[in-house]
Amino acid sequence: MGNRLVFGVWGWLLFLTGIEVFLAYERLPLNLMLVLLMGISLVKAGLILAYFMHLRFEKKSLVLSLIPALVIVASTLVVFFPDSLRLLNMRP
DSSP states (O other): OOHHHHHHHHHHHHHHHHHHHHHHHSOOOHHHHHHHHHHHHHHHHHHIIIIISOGGGSOHHHHHHHHHHHHHHHHHHHHHHHHHHHHHHHOO
């Protein structure tokens, strides 16, 4: 990987982090905020995995072995987020 590619990916990560910080100060509905922040975080995680952990340049078998872990983590988040919103509504 050349320096130009590394700094380009770093620039995108910095830009996406700036969007996340901007969204944190906006008054958006909670569900929309969670969807937007989780989506941006998944894109950032994908960039980090692909370029800084060098998975973009690995064999397909190694990349495909990580997909089940991603599915399990995403499924766990889908299960636990509604419960956290229920607990938020139970606060006095």
